[in-house]
Amino acid sequence: MLTKADIPSWIAAILSWPALLPISRIALVSAFLIGGIQKLSDFNGAVAEQAHFGLEPAxxxxxxAIIVELSGSVLVIWGRFVWLGAGGLGVLTAVAMFTANSFWSMEGHDRFMAxxxxxxxxxxxxxxxLVSVLSIRPQSEKSHEAFHDLQPSP
Known part of the structure; x- marks a missing residue:
């Protein structure tokens, strides 16, 4: 458990900034947003990408992928049904992990990169x-007051 002595006041001030959580949610899903928009704008490229990794029908x-990347990102950013959006993005990421990064079947530099x-x-x-866990916390725990007790007394 954090105590006043465990956290510098300037860190507590940053962590209590009201815009930090929404900005962090946007940053967390930014790759999915960009990926979904790219796939939507170049559907043939998106199909080729899926085929390249052996996902059929591509x-x-x-x-x-487009639906999950875009809708999941919107739900996480919106802060509603975060568990659903983040869950979909997590499953999509797990599929990508095991299809695109099969390091166990590689050697050398390719293995290192994968x-x-x-x-x-x-x-x-x-x-x-973690963003899903934060989304189910009572609003008062997410507010500026949540970090007030962490700030050292003057």
Missing amino acids: WLWAIA LNAFFEHLGLIAGLV
């Missing part, structure tokens, strides 16, 4: 879980 996987990407994706899934 057109169906491309449509599913291993890094695999665990970066795992970290992203953890971030989606």
Whole structure:
């Protein structure tokens, strides 16, 4: 448990900034938003991407990816049904982890790159879980007052 001595006042001030959580939610899903928009604007490229990773029928996987990336991102940013949006994005990320980053079947530099990407994706899934956990906390715990007790007394 954090105490006043565990956190510098300037850090507590940053963490209590009201816009931090919405900006962080946008940043968390930014890759999905950009990916969904790119796939939507170049559907043939999206289909080719799915086929490249062996996901068939590729057109169906491309449509599913677009829907999940865009709708999941909107739900996380909106702050409603975050569990649904983040859950969909997490499942999509897990599919990508195992299809695009099969480091266990690679060697050398390719293995190194795939291993890094695999665990970066795992970290992203953890971030989606955390944003879901935060979304179910009572609003008072998310407010500026939540960090007031962490700030050192003058």
